[in-house]
Amino acid sequence: MQAVQFNLRSTSLIAKTLALSAAFVFGAMTNMSLLSSAQAEDQFISIPSYRVGPYGQNGQAFYGGFVDYLNKINMADNGINGVKLAWEECETEYNNAKGVECYERLKGKSGTSKGTAIHTMSTGISYSVLDKSQADKVPLIMMGYGRTDAVDGSVFPYAFPLVTTYQMQASAIVKFLVDKNNGSLANKKIVYLYHDSAYGKEPILALEAESKINRFKLVEIPVAHPGNEQGAQWLKIREENPDYVIFWGWGVMNQTALKAAQKVGFSREKIIGSWWAGSEEDVVPAGDAAKGYMSATWNVAGKGVPLIADIEKVVYAGGKGNLSDKAKIGTALYNRGVSAAVVTVEAIKLAQNKFGKGKVMTGEQMRWAFENLNITNQSLNALGATGLLPEIKTSCENHEGSGRVKIQQWDGTKWNLVSDWIEGNKALIHPLFKATAAEYAKEKNITPACLKN
Amino acid sequence: MIYRESGQFKTSYRADSQIFPILQDRVGISIILLIALVGVPLFAGEYWINAILIPFLIFSLAAMGLNFLTGYAGQLSLGSAAFMAVGAYAAYNFQLRVEGIPFLVSFFMGGCCAAAVGVLFGLPSLRIKGFYLAVATLAAQFFVVWCLTKFPWFSNNSSSGVISAQNLELLGFPINTPETKYLLVLTIVILMSLVGKNLVRSSTGRSWMAVRDMDVAAEVIGIHLMKTKLLAFAISSFYCGLAGVLYAYCYLGAVEPDGFSLELSFKILFMVIIGGVGSILGNFLGAAFILLLPIFLDITMPVISAVLSLPISNATVSHVQVMVFGALIIFFLIIEPHGLARLWSIAKEKLRLWPFPH
Numbered sequence: 001m002q003a004v005q006f007n008l009r010s011t012s013l014i015a016k017t018l019a020l021s022a023a024f025v026f027g028a029m030t031n032m033s034l035l036s037s038a039q040a041e042d043q044f045i046s047i048p049s050y051r052v053g054p055y056g057q058n059g060q061a062f063y064g065g066f067v068d069y070l071n072k073i074n075m076a077d078n079g080i081n082g083v084k085l086a087w088e089e090c091e092t093e094y095n096n097a098k099g100v101e102c103y104e105r106l107k108g109k110s111g112t113s114k115g116t117a118i119h120t121m122s123t124g125i126s127y128s129v130l131d132k133s134q135a136d137k138v139p140l141i142m143m144g145y146g147r148t149d150a151v152d153g154s155v156f157p158y159a160f161p162l163v164t165t166y167q168m169q170a171s172a173i174v175k176f177l178v179d180k181n182n183g184s185l186a187n188k189k190i191v192y193l194y195h196d197s198a199y200g201k202e203p204i205l206a207l208e209a210e211s212k213i214n215r216f217k218l219v220e221i222p223v224a225h226p227g228n229e230q231g232a233q234w235l236k237i238r239e240e241n242p243d244y245v246i247f248w249g250w251g252v253m254n255q256t257a258l259k260a261a262q263k264v265g266f267s268r269e270k271i272i273g274s275w276w277a278g279s280e281e282d283v284v285p286a287g288d289a290a291k292g293y294m295s296a297t298w299n300v301a302g303k304g305v306p307l308i309a310d311i312e313k314v315v316y317a318g319g320k321g322n323l324s325d326k327a328k329i330g331t332a333l334y335n336r337g338v339s340a341a342v343v344t345v346e347a348i349k350l351a352q353n354k355f356g357k358g359k360v361m362t363g364e365q366m367r368w369a370f371e372n373l374n375i376t377n378q379s380l381n382a383l384g385a386t387g388l389l390p391e392i393k394t395s396c397e398n399h400e401g402s403g404r405v406k407i408q409q410w411d412g413t414k415w416n417l418v419s420d421w422i423e424g425n426k427a428l429i430h431p432l433f434k435a436t437a438a439e440y441a442k443e444k445n446i447t448p449a450c451l452k453n
Numbered sequence: 454m455i456y457r458e459s460g461q462f463k464t465s466y467r468a469d470s471q472i473f474p475i476l477q478d479r480v481g482i483s484i485i486l487l488i489a490l491v492g493v494p495l496f497a498g499e500y501w502i503n504a505i506l507i508p509f510l511i512f513s514l515a516a517m518g519l520n521f522l523t524g525y526a527g528q529l530s531l532g533s534a535a536f537m538a539v540g541a542y543a544a545y546n547f548q549l550r551v552e553g554i555p556f557l558v559s560f561f562m563g564g565c566c567a568a569a570v571g572v573l574f575g576l577p578s579l580r581i582k583g584f585y586l587a588v589a590t591l592a593a594q595f596f597v598v599w600c601l602t603k604f605p606w607f608s609n610n611s612s613s614g615v616i617s618a619q620n621l622e623l624l625g626f627p628i629n630t631p632e633t634k635y636l637l638v639l640t641i642v643i644l645m646s647l648v649g650k651n652l653v654r655s656s657t658g659r660s661w662m663a664v665r666d667m668d669v670a671a672e673v674i675g676i677h678l679m680k681t682k683l684l685a686f687a688i689s690s691f692y693c694g695l696a697g698v699l700y701a702y703c704y705l706g707a708v709e710p711d712g713f714s715l716e717l718s719f720k721i722l723f724m725v726i727i728g729g730v731g732s733i734l735g736n737f738l739g740a741a742f743i744l745l746l747p748i749f750l751d752i753t754m755p756v757i758s759a760v761l762s763l764p765i766s767n768a769t770v771s772h773v774q775v776m777v778f779g780a781l782i783i784f785f786l787i788i789e790p791h792g793l794a795r796l797w798s799i800a801k802e803k804l805r806l807w808p809f810p811h
Contacts, residue, residue, distance in 0.1 A: 051768040060768075091751070091771045096705060096712055097508065101748060104504035127615050127707040132503075135629075147613075196602060197711050198613035205612050225711060324766075436612065443549070443609075443619055 042086035043079075043348060043360050045070065046106035046115030048125065053093035054226060055251050057281045058333055062121055063089065064323040065337025068311050071320045073345055076310075080348050081357040092125060099125030100132075107136060114138040114363035117344045117370070121145065123199050126159075134158045138363035139370050143340050144169075144275055144298055148202055151430065152437035153371060153396040154448035158363075160370050160399045162343060163298045163392060164424070166199070166248075166274065167206035167432065168403040171424030173246055173272050173296055174210045176407050185216040191237055193257065194248035196222035199276070203248065206429055213428070216243075227253025234260040247273040247295075254282035255290075262289035272296065275405065279332040283410045291412045296405040299339040299389045301415045303330035306384035308338065332408075332415060339389040346375055367451070371396055390421050396450035398430075456804040472650055489639055494632040502631040509737075509744055510635075510642045511699045516724040516736035517649050518692025523722070524731035525653055526685035527665025528578050529586055532571075532593035533693045533721040538713035539597055540567040540694025541701035542607050545616045549609055556621045560641075560698045567694020568687040570597070575686025579679055582668075594715055601710035608710075615709040618702040634703040641699065645692060650733050652688070661685055662731075693721075727785060729794025738793035746781065750774040 047066065050059035070085045079085055088109060090102035099120055106115055118133060118140045120126050126146040133140040134157070142150070142161045150159035164172075178185050192207055194200030204220060211218040219240055221233050227249060234257075237245060245266070249257055254277045261268055269292040273282075278295025303309055308330050315321050316329075328334050351361040351369035361369070375392040394401035404421040441448050456477050463469040473479045493506065519533045544563030547554055574593040578586050601607050601614070608616050621628040621637070628637055652658055660681045663671035672678050701708045720743060728739020751774055758765035765773075789796045 051766075052771040056768070091768070093771065096708075100705060101504040101508075104500045105752075108498060108500045123613070124615075124709060124712065127613075127617070127709070128705045131617075131706045198615050198709050202613050440617065443617065445620060 041360065042084050043116060044110045044113045045085060045087040045344070046103070046110055046118055047087050047089045048092045048099055048102040048106065048118065048120050049089045050092045050094045050121070052091065053095070055094045058251065058276075058279065059094070059121065060323070060325075061279070061281065061328045061331050061333035062337040062340075064328060065334040065339075066119065066341045067322040067337075068315050069338045069341035069345070071315045071318075071322070072311050075318055075320065076314050080345065081352055083348075083352070083358060083360060085345075092120070092122070094122050094125075096122075096124045096128045100128050103129045103132060107138075112360050112362055113366075116361070116363070116366055117141045117347065119143065119340055119344070123147075123197075127198070130156075130159055136363065137367070139367045141340070141344070141370070143343070144336075145199065149433040149436040149440065151398060151400045151433045152448070153394075153399045154450050155437040155441045155446055156399065157371075157396075157451045158367055160394070162370070162373075162394070162399070162401055163339075163389060164403045164405055165400055165429075165433075166203045167429045168400065168424035168426070169274060169296050169298075169405050170203035170206045170246065171210055171429050172403075172405045172422040173407070174207070174214060175422055175424065176419055177244055177272070178214060185214045188216045188243040189219065189240065190216050191219045191221055191240060191242040191245045192248070193221050193223065193233060193237070193245055195227060195250050195253055196224050199250060200248045203274075205432055207246070209428055209432070210425070213425075223249070223253060223257075226251060228256050230256050230260045234264045234266065237261075237266060238264045243270065245271045247271050247277055249273060249277040249282075253277075255286040258283065258286035258289040258293060268293040272407070275332075275336075278408060278415070279336075280328075280415075281331070281333065288412070290410050292409065294407055294409045294418065297332060297408050297415075298402075298405050299332070299336045300387055300406070300417065301330065301332040301335055301408065305335070305386065305388045307342075307388065308335060310384055311338065335388060339385075342383060342385055342389070343373070343375065343392065346379070347373060370394065371399070371451075373401060403429075456801070456807075458805070470654075472654075486643070490636070494636060499631050502635045505745065505748065507631075507635055507638055507704050508700075509740055510638045511696050511704055512721065512724060512740040512744055513737045514642050514645060514699070515693050515696035515721050516728060516740050517646065517733065518689045518694075518696060519721050520725050520728075520731065520733070520736055521649070521653070521661070521692065522685050522689035523725060524729075524735075525658060525665060526661040526682065526689075528575070528682060528685060529583060530590040530689070531587050531715070531718050531722065532574060532590035532597075534713040534715065534717035535594045535597035536567045536571055536690040536693035537697025537700060537717070538601060538708075538710060539570045539690075540564055540697035541708055541713075542601055542616065542710075543567065543694070544698040545618065545701065546607065546609075548619050556619075556623070556702075560695065560702075563698040564691040564695040567697065568691040571686045571690025571693075572683050575683050575690075578682050578686065591715075594718055598710045598713060613709070614711075615707055616701070617707045618705075621702060638699050638703050641695065645695065646733060649692070653733065657681075657684065665731075723782070727782060727792055729792030732792065732794035734797065735792050735794030738797065742785075742793060747774055747778055750777055 047063065049063040050056060070087060073079060074084055088106060090106055092099040092102050099122065114136055115138045118138060123145045126140060126142050130140060130147060140159045143163050146161050147159060148161050148165040148167055150156035150161050151165060207218055221236060223230055223233055247257060258268060261271060271293055273295035275297045278297050283290035283293060312329055323329065347366060347369040348361055351365045355361060355365045371394055373392050373394045377391055380386055390402045390404040392401040403426055404423045406417050406421055407419040408415040409418045458475045461476055473482060515533060515537060519530060522528050522530050540563040543566035544559045547559035547562045548556060574590060577589040581589060608614050628634055660676045663676055664678065664681050668678060724739035724743045727742050729735025751770065754770045754773060
């Protein structure tokens with residue numbers, strides 16, 4: 001009897017396993033049929049996004065802004081010269097392996113556009129898809145993150161660390177401090193407190209170079225990922241008693257640092273964060289401890305920009321808003337997502353001007369557009385995006401295109417700008433990029449050359 | 454009816470001790486190998502190769518490594534990802550610093566370096582067991598990642614700590630397309646599985662199992678404990694290291710130390726547990742389950758929600774996916790604690806008797 005029961009149970013199990021594998025095959029087939037139904041006349045944009053996981057809050061705001069702007073283009077302007085934008089998101093959870101899977105999955109659906117422009121908003125994923133995007137001939141856009149030496153377009157034709165890089169940002173922050181201290185940082189002490197990862201380590205070379213020029217003492221203190229425990233680091237900072245702390249945090253590490261600073265009694269007005277440590281998601285949870293804290297930013301927060309108000313009017317009133325939490329509209333990261341979409345759409349327009357209006361642009365044509373971008377204040381004005389982001393002018397030698405940031409300060413309820421656009425020391429920083437890019441080219445047997453088209 | 458071994462007589466020791474003693478199994482495995490070696494490179498799309506098959510094979514190899522140690526030799530380890538990291542970084546450095554070294558040699562040396570580190574962290578296994586050993590291997594996990602982050606030499610002074618895999622070339626033939634990378638990974642995995650299967654059937658494997666089942670008894674019958682345990686650590690780490698090399702060179706292309714986190718170690722451990730502790734086939738089943746199921750759910754859930762017109766956002770899909778995935782793991786563990794491999798062998802037993810079980 002028992003044997004029979006056992007028998008039955010395992011037979012049903014086998015049936016279940018079979019059913020599962022059948023479901024697998026079925027799933028794959030439906031997936032393929034979806035593939036073929038993608039419409040050819042749309043400009044398809046691959047969006048490997050993240051809205052869950054440890055950095056989900058940041059991703060929601062950024063990709064919310066990104067998608068909202070694309071929606072606005074479709075709704076208010078009926079696409080670009082009649083070409084509608086289409087897109088699909090794939091959840092990466094800020095995980096490199098998942099990011100690669102998403103990249104490949106979206107590539108299969110993208111048709112002629114090859115994905116138009118890939119924004120991963122993750123340095124790790126950018127590194128992982130860098131070679132692939134090069135082979136697939138689709139621009140990889142890393143606005144304010146990523147492989148920063150891709151500034152050298154002769155080695156990295158398809159990678160664009162647009163607007164500005166960590167190194168230029170660090171240099172700009174130092175410049176801001178120099179100005180604040182009447183032109184000299186000599187004999188001052190600056191602590192560099194950073195997320196111990198690719199992101200936090202990239203600016204170190206630049207800061208070391210700056211410390212030699214400006215004769216300040218630099219103390220580097222790493223924080224292990226994810227950074228929700230910083231007691232030891234802040235005790236060390238109190239011991240060092242620096243004049244300023246330059247702070248390269250990300251995610252939960254930011255609020256922890258502000259609270260820890262308050263606990264040891266270090267004035268937040270002497271802390272300057274990077275742009276990934278300068279959003280509402282970072283300071284609101286820290287509450288009172290965040291008051292007076294400053295951070296760099298390459299895009300302006302708030303709803304003061306007409307474009308942002310416009311999106312709320314057109315997209316949200318039309319019921320196509322991407323965010324379920326409307327309070328995120330106008331936050332630093334939301335506006336950053338909008339800025340990234342603005343640049344992408346401007347590049348599509350530019351490409352269409354050269355390669356034919358009303359056509360779907362390929363990855364190669366988009367690459368040309370990103371390398372020949374010229375976004376001026378006039379063109380930003382025309383979009384209603386006055387002052388949202390700095391002017392961008394790219395070339396093969398300069399895939400960065402700007403190198404400017406503003407410094408903003410948190411007053412407890414909102415970010416206030418405390419500086420105009422500050423440009424980092426290009427003469428100091430760009431040769432550093434050139435050197436590491438050359439090393440990369442040597443490692444990979446690439447002969448640096450600018451692509452014509 | 455189809456799957457029956459009646460009439461197949463073994464007339465020599467060779468025939469009796471082959472890996473697949475039943476004809477139908479041999480036919481089945483040949484078909485699978487033929488599909489994998491010829492069909493997939495010819496017909497499969499880039500997505501299937503790059504995003505599904507290559508990671509599947511690589512994680513199968515890593516799981517196999519851990520299975521030698523945990524499944525066969527009974528030493529619990531949480532350091533698999535660290536050994537993968539050692540393999541990847543070592544191969545990178547050999548390729549970088551030794552002029553003209555063939556990449557297969559640097560792959561092999563990557564595995565050997567991982568084996569050396571494995572033996573080092575296996576030393577505590579001579580004194581401690583079970584959970585305490587797991588904690589000792591946990592130290593390996595944190596130490597290796599710290600070490601690779603701390604000393605920039607390992608990543609050739611890259612300011613970010615990320616290493617970017619060099620181009621591969623075999624006898625003047627570049628390995629840069631998804632198909633060629635897939636074939637490289639597949640060849641290595643087939644070879645290593647063959648070696649692994651024979652290893653666990655040999656005296657080495659038997660002494661591992663003896664140590665696993667009762668180490669005092671094993672010692673009494675003359676098995677040298679230290680040698681056996683350290684050998685298990687070495688071979689296990691070699692496999693993990695090799696998997697790490699392939700992970701860096703054939704899958705991601707660029708890796709950073711943080712990528713080889715404890716989470717990855719756990720993932721590999723789950724593959725072993727779900728697939729089948731002490732089974733070679735189980736590694737493949739486990740890797741498929743852990744890697745492919747989330748992707749499968751990810752792809753089908755939006756379709757299902759569209760068909761049923763449920764308002765499910767991308768984020769919800771991810772949440773539901775985690776829940777379904779967890780539930781399925783619990784389901785399979787309750788139904789069959791010995792893993793999917795055991796389920797498969799039960800199915801085979803049934804098939805032999807089918808359709809007349811009595």
